[in-house]
Amino acid sequence: MKTRLVGSTLVLFATSFAQSPNAPKSFLPQAERLPPGVTSGSPSQQTFHITPLKPIEQLRREALQAEPPREQGKRTPDLVEVTKLDSTIHLDIRYASTNNFMGTPLYTQARAFLQRPAAEAVVRANRVLKPQGYGLLIHDAYRPWYVTKMFWDATPDDKKKFVANPSEGSRHNRGCAVDITLYELKSGHEVEMPSGYDEMSERAYPDYPGGTSEQRRLRGVLRKTMEEQGFKVFEFEWWHFDYKDWQQYPIMNVRFEDISK
Numbered sequence: 345m346k347t348r349l350v351g352s353t354l355v356l357f358a359t360s361f362a363q364s365p366n367a368p369k370s371f372l373p374q375a376e377r378l379p380p381g382v383t384s385g386s387p388s389q390q391t392f393h394i395t396p397l398k399p400i401e402q403l404r405r406e407a408l409q410a411e412p413p414r415e416q417g418k419r420t421p422d423l424v425e426v427t428k429l430d431s432t433i434h435l436d437i438r439y440a441s442t443n444n445f446m447g448t449p450l451y452t453q454a455r456a457f458l459q460r461p462a463a464e465a466v467v468r469a470n471r472v473l474k475p476q477g478y479g480l481l482i483h484d485a486y487r488p489w490y491v492t493k494m495f496w497d498a499t500p501d502d503k504k505k506f507v508a509n510p511s512e513g514s515r516h517n518r519g520c521a522v523d524i525t526l527y528e529l530k531s532g533h534e535v536e537m538p539s540g541y542d543e544m545s546e547r548a549y550p551d552y553p554g555g556t557s558e559q560r561r562l563r564g565v566l567r568k569t570m571e572e573q574g575f576k577v578f579e580f581e582w583w584h585f586d587y588k589d590w591q592q593y594p595i596m597n598v599r600f601e602d603i604s605k
């Protein structure tokens with residue numbers, strides 16, 4: 345679904361596994377096979393940086409001039425800003441900061457948009473969590489197609505297989521995928537899960553059996569709550585959820601600042 349860049353290696357975790365008929369099904373001991381940069385026993389994350397093939401401004405200019413793939417028979421998009429529906433949903437939008445593999449902000453604004461039914465489902469999930477002492481924290485939601493193209497054009501040819509091809513787009517481009525975790529209502533702090541966000545390791549699998557029992561419990565609380573509202577967790581990332589109707593929405597390319605709602 346998305347590029348994973350961890351430690352000294354550029355790795356596409358989800359897509360390479362998802363496309364491989366030989367995708368690994370068994371879990372290895374936690375101390376083994378963790379990618380470079382991931383410390384065994386700690387869910388902390390280190391972000392890998394590539395050297396983009398072209399200057400960021402040139403990549404952005406070229407990507408904004410390009411055309412996303414055209415699709416027929418999709419619903420009319422209706423992107424809404426999640427925090428406008430519920431201000432107790434928190435944001436930590438990594439692609440709006442330097443804390444990502446390009447080492448530079450890709451989004452001009454730290455905002456989270458989803459198609460209305462998906463956004464309303466996230467709001468319901470947040471409401472269900474409140475009596476349990478938790479709220480939702482979004483890392484990424486709708487992602488304009490040109491950003492997916494920037495990732496592709498920035499990446500050296502020998503690493504191209506590790507980035508999502510803009511000719512296919514992603515569920516984030518359709519406004520129907522959300523990268524999300526829990527924060528504690530009492531402290532406002534993000535909870536600790538079995539892996540960090542965007543970590544490329546088996547610890548990111550939603551059924552990874554390691555970590556502490558409390559980390560697994562919290563991962564289970566997130567998954568159960570989201571799946572009850574119409575989302576499905578991604579097979580290789582505990583934080584990535586696809587809304588059930590994602591196929592009905594088109595790949596979109598509108599910038600955050602041009603979304604009127």
Ligand SMILES: [Zn+2]
Pocket residue numbers: 345346484516521522523584585
């Ligand atoms: Zn995602």
